[in-house]
Amino acid sequence: MMENNLLLSDHQIRLAGSNESCSGRIELFHYGVWGTVCDDGWDLNDAEVACRELGCGPALGASMSASFGQGTGQIWLDDLACSGSETSLGVCGHSGFGTHNCGHHQDAGVICSNYSIRLAGSNESCSGRIEIYHNTSWGTVCDDGWDLNDAEVACRQLGCGPAVGAPQNAYFGQGTGQIWLDDLACSGNETSLGLCVHRGFGTHDCVHSEDAGVKCSKYSVRLVGSDNSCSGRIEIYHNGVWGTVCDDGWDLNDAEVVCRELGCGPALDAPQSAYFGQGTGQIWLDDLVCSGSETSLSMCGHSGFGTHNCGHHEDAGVKCSSNLIRVVGSAESCSGRIEIYHNGVWGTVCDDSWDLNDAEVACRQLGCGPALDAPQNAHFGQGTGQIWLDDLVCSGSEYSLGMCQHSGFGTHNCGHHEDAGVKCLNHSLRLVGSNELCSGRIEIYHNGVWGTVCDDSWDLNDAEVACRQLGCGPALGAPQNAYFGQGTGQIWLDDLVCSGSENSLGMCGHSGFGTHNCAHREDAGVICSSKTLLVIGSDESCSGRIEIYHNGVWGTVCDDAWDLNDAEVACRQLGCGPALGAPRYAYFGQGTGQIWLDDLACSGNESTLSICGHGGFGIHNCGHHEDAGVICSSKIADA
Numbered sequence: 001m002m003e004n005n006l007l008l009s010d011h012q013i014r015l016a017g018s019n020e021s022c023s024g025r026i027e028l029f030h031y032g033v034w035g036t037v038c039d040d041g042w043d044l045n046d047a048e049v050a051c052r053e054l055g056c057g058p059a060l061g062a063s064m065s066a067s068f069g070q071g072t073g074q075i076w077l078d079d080l081a082c083s084g085s086e087t088s089l090g091v092c093g094h095s096g097f098g099t100h101n102c103g104h105h106q107d108a109g110v111i112c113s114n115y116s117i118r119l120a121g122s123n124e125s126c127s128g129r130i131e132i133y134h135n136t137s138w139g140t141v142c143d144d145g146w147d148l149n150d151a152e153v154a155c156r157q158l159g160c161g162p163a164v165g166a167p168q169n170a171y172f173g174q175g176t177g178q179i180w181l182d183d184l185a186c187s188g189n190e191t192s193l194g195l196c197v198h199r200g201f202g203t204h205d206c207v208h209s210e211d212a213g214v215k216c217s218k219y220s221v222r223l224v225g226s227d228n229s230c231s232g233r234i235e236i237y238h239n240g241v242w243g244t245v246c247d248d249g250w251d252l253n254d255a256e257v258v259c260r261e262l263g264c265g266p267a268l269d270a271p272q273s274a275y276f277g278q279g280t281g282q283i284w285l286d287d288l289v290c291s292g293s294e295t296s297l298s299m300c301g302h303s304g305f306g307t308h309n310c311g312h313h314e315d316a317g318v319k320c321s322s323n324l325i326r327v328v329g330s331a332e333s334c335s336g337r338i339e340i341y342h343n344g345v346w347g348t349v350c351d352d353s354w355d356l357n358d359a360e361v362a363c364r365q366l367g368c369g370p371a372l373d374a375p376q377n378a379h380f381g382q383g384t385g386q387i388w389l390d391d392l393v394c395s396g397s398e399y400s401l402g403m404c405q406h407s408g409f410g411t412h413n414c415g416h417h418e419d420a421g422v423k424c425l426n427h428s429l430r431l432v433g434s435n436e437l438c439s440g441r442i443e444i445y446h447n448g449v450w451g452t453v454c455d456d457s458w459d460l461n462d463a464e465v466a467c468r469q470l471g472c473g474p475a476l477g478a479p480q481n482a483y484f485g486q487g488t489g490q491i492w493l494d495d496l497v498c499s500g501s502e503n504s505l506g507m508c509g510h511s512g513f514g515t516h517n518c519a520h521r522e523d524a525g526v527i528c529s530s531k532t533l534l535v536i537g538s539d540e541s542c543s544g545r546i547e548i549y550h551n552g553v554w555g556t557v558c559d560d561a562w563d564l565n566d567a568e569v570a571c572r573q574l575g576c577g578p579a580l581g582a583p584r585y586a587y588f589g590q591g592t593g594q595i596w597l598d599d600l601a602c603s604g605n606e607s608t609l610s611i612c613g614h615g616g617f618g619i620h621n622c623g624h625h626e627d628a629g630v631i632c633s634s635k636i637a638d639a
């Protein structure tokens with residue numbers, strides 16, 4: 001045994017010539033030099049030992065004849081004769097280190113199963129009880145000394161994001177059978193748990209009540225360069241480092257995978273050429289070929305992690321639909337009961353563990369400012385139907401609630417009397433320097449600071465986005481040169497390039513937050529129409545068919561469930577007096593084109609129709625013969 005230990009300490013093992021973490025040419029580090037292994041006598045028993053030593057799963061192949069390319073320099077081992085049960089190649093029978101009759105055209109390789117680790121006891125793909133595969137058996141890991149460094153290695157080996165928890169005491173339930181590892185001491189940089197210091201496979205003083213678990217970030221992808229939670233430059237986490245994706249071959253199928261992985265809606269665009277600004281450091285993926293159905297980018301065809309012919313001017317980005325969250329039960333657009341859209345159904349969030357960190361994520365996802373409060377106990381009224389999320393644990397930096405740790409969609413022990421809510425700062429965009437509600441100098445809120453927008457390239461398309469974000473009507477003007485006065489302090493955005501269809505200025509192309517060559521004499525402004533609601537088909541200014549302005553298009557409202565409460569909100573939004581009637585069946589004539597809202601459920605106290613309960617913009621089962629109308633008393637100013 002002493003001789004074996006010495007041999008083990010004398011060399012290390014690695015793979016070369018492949019982009020796969022568990023397949024490649026075998027190389028050994030012995031007495032300060034890396035060298036190869038000759039394929040004389042090389043077989044699946046030898047490969048099984050190499051795979052075990054590498055911390056990979058069982059051997060699938062024992063490649064010969066330099067199938068992973070020829071190495072250079074030293075050849076360390078020849079004529080290996082392993083039984084398959086040894087702990088390292090060095091303890092197998094062989095001719096002696098450096099003794100061989102081979103050339104590098106005979107370099108040996110292995111193809112091992114990637115998966116020598118799995119999670120159990122949880123519905124989450126990146127959280128659960130740790131189980132590892134060794135000597136053809138799955139077994140658990142003891143929690144003696146188990147910490148975040150160990151969990152970090154497990155998360156990396158699983159292909160998940162960074163570790164956020166290292167639960168002990170069989171947090172995810174007790175396993176059965178073998179306990180493989182105990183007293184793990186990982187630095188956090190290892191590629192597998194088997195490579196960390198430990199007592200030896202199967203050596204422990206534990207029982208299954210001490211089984212270790214992990215909570216990893218489910219998402220190894222993030223978006224940068226935008227203030228929208230579902231649009232930005234793609235960055236992925238690999239081998240402990242964040243890096244970008246090259247835009248060679250980048251298309252909507254690839255973007256669809258990212259949007260799904262982030263918990264956002266369908267992909268709307270796949271921008272190239274560093275549309276959201278250039279990243280720095282590592283470029284991880286190039287030449288991606290996704291079908292669009294994969295669950296992560298790493299599952300798509302690609303050139304291999306770190307293999308590329310790109311610069312950061314080619315960094316890829318995405319624009320995903322972000323309308324998967326809404327607030328209900330409040331007259332405020334940024335405060336209310338949280339409802340999320342999942343599997344085609346709107347549902348609530350349970351308030352178990354609900355706090356300001358969770359609310360911060362919800363506010364970001366809503367496109368609002370920072371969280372002010374995280375009310376519980378159905379503060380904004382009880383929802384109905386589905387409860388989607390429970391036991392949320394957000395750090396506050398996630399892009400959507402679905403990215404936070406939780407019990408699983410639809411898994412909960414709650415009733416609607418526990419529905420969670422938020423109170424967010426109303427606007428991440430404001431107007432200054434004017435007495436008009438929908439005209440003024442543009443200021444945006446970013447990183448806790450209000451700042452202005454430079455007028456370089458500022459045009460009506462950009463103004464259209466600002467007007468939409470402000471909840472105003474269509475853009476009428478895009479004044480430059482500090483038309484509404486000069487701001488002070490930070491200038492946040494420059495060189496904006498909006499198509500006009502974006503939901504916020506941060507989703508447009510720009511130089512990056514805080515990157516500019518401007519002074520405040522160039523502060524941009526907008527002149528928007530104050531109307532987002534019209535009445536048509538009547539000679540009266542306070543009676544007619546309801547039409548609302550959304551995403552740059554005017555459309556009607558369906559009369560399903562339309563009543564005086566809904567009409568009251570419309571009359572208030574129009575600046576008219578109290579509702580006198582809520583006529584249905586296209587009483588004021590049929591509209592054309594888009595039908596925006598259906599199944600409205602207003603309490604009557606809301607400030608706009610859009611914040612009432614509804615099925616979602618554009619979701620309806622109506623025809624224009626069902627267009628809703630209002631009859632309001634005269635304008636309050638005329639009374």
